[in-house]
Every structure is written in structure tokens, then in C-alpha cells.
Amino acid sequence: MKLDSDEPELPHRLDLRLTQESAEDLYEQAPCGYCSCLPDGTLVKLNQTLLAWLGYAREEVVARRTLQHLLTIGGALHFEMHGMPLLLLQGYVRELSYQLRRKDGTSLPVLLNADLVRDWDGSPLVLRIMLVDITDRRQYELELRRTKNLAEQQREQLAQANTALQTSNEQLRRANVDLDSFIYSASHDLRLPITNIEGLVQLLREQLAEDPGLTRELQPVLAMMQESVERFKRTIEYLSDVTKLQKEHAPPTTDVPLWPVVEDVRQDLEPLIAATGATLEVDVASCPTVPFSTKYLRSVVYNLLSNALKFRHPDRAPRVQIRCRSEAANVVLEVQDNGLGIKEAHHAELFIMFRRLHNHVEGSGIGLFMVKRSVENQGGKVEVRSTPGVGSTFTVYFPR
């Protein structure tokens, strides 16, 4: 036939041979396997297609073998335990998936449909069975099952990992709560004895006043005692600041104007700025406000700025840049100095309560802890980049 021909095609003529199609030929050469069995499975009739699939001659199987023989042993077990009772109870089975065993030992995946024909008295007479070759579909099914099993395994592993995570999360949460309550009771319980000690030092001082000679002699010791008491009280104050911060887990946020806060802090630190000859470069025009609580924003700016001055490099005057930028999700505040810098290995320790990396500088070890805690309480974060001997940059992300 010429597809590009302009000639009109002749209508199909009915092929008269089609009328020769017989039921017998259709049965024998059907594109599926047919067989009939006695109720015990004994084969009594098979079509040519099935015989060709199996590689048996008709006389090798008829009355000599059962349907179960044609299946793998596992398949036969399944048919006996599930297929056969179903056939007897409901009269048919559909789409049972088995492997046919060929004479040469190879196998052929098939779907089995069967009907039970009963005798006039209701007793089982014959099983009519149809088998469909599903070689390709079977490959596909195996692949599906393989990936399904894989997915299930991974799901189980994930679930286990998730459970483990939840457990350690819960442990961490409890440890945090314990720590918080410890800090609270420590700051509370230490207050009374230190007040007592301070009173006793005062009493001692008054009693010694009656003996000027002894007073002079002990004056340095008394002064040191008083100094220690003061230091102790300050530490307790810091601790109670921390507990306040913890109680206010998420203090209300407002849009806090940034520039006035920076200016306020700058004035507070003016003596230190003057003494160190520091230059301050403030560029916060791109984010007039920061979504935070006023009190803690001041604390953040104060701590970062005072650190930048305190940890200055001995060879040069401090130069501190305070800048900010607006991102989609955050307002970002950066404080950059040209100070001592911090070794990478110490970055993680920076934010730990009472951890101090430099002893030569006055400090409580609580500033950066407070910064991190207050920022994280609001869902933000603090990052540090630093090069020893060159300087540090602290970046604070305030989420919108």
C-alpha cells in the first residue's frame, strides 16, 4: 500500500476465511492458556497454547499430572491453602499470580483465573482455568515491589532516627530547664549570705575603727574583702538578669528605632571611647527600625560595642563599624572591629555563660551569652567571623 498515493483506497473486502473461525480452533490456539481439571487438580484438558508454553505433549499431562504440578511448590502451597478453599467456597478465583514450571525447568509468570463448575447435585465437577502470560508485567511488578520495600526500609530508618532525635531533644530540653532552675536558685540563695558577709565586713570595719593602728594595717585586706563582695554581688546581679531573660522567653517585640539606641550606648561608653581614642562609624540608615524589644536591643548593642572596645589591639586605636542591612526575612546588624580577633577554635565558647577568653580585660563573661540568648529567644541568631590579629565581625539576625 502506498501511503502517499492520491488514489482513493479500495474498501476492505471481507475475507471469507474469517468465517471459518471455529470455537475449537479458538480454544486450541487462543492467546492464553486454558485447562480443565478435576476438583483435585488432575488435568483433563489443555489447549495447544498452554502445552506449547509448558513444553509437554498432551499425553504426558492429561490424567497424569495436576494443576498443582504445573506450579512452583510455593505456588502450589498457596493455591492449596488459599486458592482451592476460595474456589470451593465462592466458586471462582481471579488474578492469582503464580509461576508455571515448564518441562525444561524454567518458569513463566502467569495470572490464573478459575471457575468451579458444579454437578447437578452441587458437588464440585470441574475447574475451568485460564492462564495469561504476564512476563513483562511481572518484571514491572518486581521492580515496583523492590522500590516499595526500599522506600519502606528508608521510612523505618527515618522514623527511628526521628525517635532518637526526639529523645535527645527531650533530654536537652530537660537539661535546659534544670540549668535554668539551678541558675535561679543559685542567684536567689547566694544573695542572703553575701549580704550577711557585707554586713559583717562593715561591722568589722566599725569595730576596728577604735584601733587606728590596726585599721591602717588591715585596710588593704578590708578593701580587698569589700571588692570581692562587690564582685560577688555583681555576678549575682548578672545571674538574676539571666533568669529574667529566661522568664521572658519571648518578650513582646516592637519596631525599635535603631539609631537612638546606638547613640544612647555611645554616650554611655564615651569615657572608654575617649580613653582608647576609638573611632566609631555608624551607618544604620538602611534599617531605621529593628523588630525586637527595646530593653534587649540596647543590651545587644551595648555588649557588642563595649566588647569591640575592650578587646582592642594593643598596637592600634580601635575602629568600630556599626552597620545594618535589610534582608527578606531579617534585619541584620553588624559590628566590626579591628581588635584582637578570636581563633576559630574558640568561636563556640564565646557565647557560653561566664566563659572568658581574656583575663586581662575586665568582664563578667555574661555579655555575649545574654546577646545570644535574647536574640535566639526571638527566633534570631548571632554569627561571628574573626581573624586573630586583624579583628572580628559579629552579625545579629533579627527575624521580621
Added chain:
Amino acid sequence: MVFVHGFGCDQQMWRLVAPAFEAEYRVVLLDLVGAGNSDLTAYAPARYSTLAAHAEDVREVLEALDAHEVIFVGHSVSAMIGVLAAAQEPTRFSRLILVGPSPHYLNEAGYPGGFELGDIEELLEAMDSNYLGWSAAFAPVVMDTPDQPALTAELTNSFCRTDPAIARHFARVTFLGDNRADLPGVRTPALILQSARDLIAPLAVGAYVHHQLAGSKLVVLNTSGHCPHVSAPEATVAAMRGYLQETHPLPV
């Protein structure tokens, strides 16, 4: 008289046999945990890793029903569950009727269980391939049995349906277990109903069980297949009735 179904189906397997005894006995049918209409969530694989847990379940049911002088009828794996229950609590059971019992399916030296490990693996594979048959509900069925209209209503609940994961686990427990050592401890009189041509529990295995169970009687039914109570219910009922009559004749 309590009927317990075998692997691969549920209590509906007894529908052609159990009614024959309802006039003379209090008939109890149950689904093992994990099968039929049992609470599938109660199937804890760790607990049901041996048949003993199923035997305990059966005894619990019987105790709750305050049943004594129990005639236990068990098919296939449940024949062994009955053996275990009778060993655990001999006083509760008067007789055991074991249909196609097998204490161990694998061939061992001197024991023709009938199967190799690879065959059982094939069975598990066949079960996986027939996942839908095990799990999904069959569509409501219209059966061509006008003389048995009760069938239709029950069929809509679907036959032999179970959870594929449970079926797989139960298959392992059933076909890889070994309860041969439990047989000699049983003193309860037992009838072994053996199909003459049974692929799953061959004649040799029935003979073995008969030999190991003191005071047992072996009756070979001239039937094929593993489920004579479904394929030849009349012969099964007759054999059971005959045994019950001769061991404990009912007053006429």
C-alpha cells in the same frame, strides 16, 4: 466443640462442617488473632512468634465461655495449636480432632516433612505476588447457589482476607516452626483426619503424628487436597461423627 481454622483463611472455612454438629454440641467458631474479623492491631509479632501464644488465646476464649470437656477441631496449623493447648491444660479438652496436621513442614533426617526451605521462600514470594488477594476486600459476590442463600450475605464480608504483613509473619511461624517435640506430651484422645492426597500434609506426616500421639486414631479420607472439610464436607462430618460416637457414645 470449638473449631479453629488453618493458615490462609478464617472461621468461614468451617461453614460446611460446623452446622452438622450444632444440634448435639455447643459449637464455637473463632478467628485466630491476625485473621478474619479479629482485632488486627492485637497481632504483636513478638508475641505471636510461636504457636503457643495462639494456643493460650484459644484457652482464654474457652475459659471465658466456661467451656469444659471441649472437643477441639483444628485444621492444619491449628491442629498443632490444639495439641499445644491440650498440653498446656489437659483437663479442659476431652478430644482433639486434627485435620491435616503437620508438626514440622521441612524435611529433616528421618522426617519427611515434605518441603525444603526454598519451597517456603517460594510460598512467601507467592503471597507477596498475591498481595491484593490477601488484603483488599473482594467485591460483593452473587453466588449461583439458590439453595444456599445464606452464603451470599456472608460473602460480601469477603473470604480469607487478612493483612499481608501479618499473613507473611504467620506463614513464617507456621512453616518454619517445629512442634514435633510437643506431640508425645499430649494424652488427650485424638482423631487425625488425613486426606489421602494432601500436598501440604502428606500421608507420611499424618502417620508420624499418629505414631507420636498416644491414644490417637488415624482416619484417611479418600480425598485430595489440604481442606477435606471444604472439598468433602460430608465425608469429613461422617468421619468426625463416627469417631465421636465410638469414643463417647451419645445416649440414643
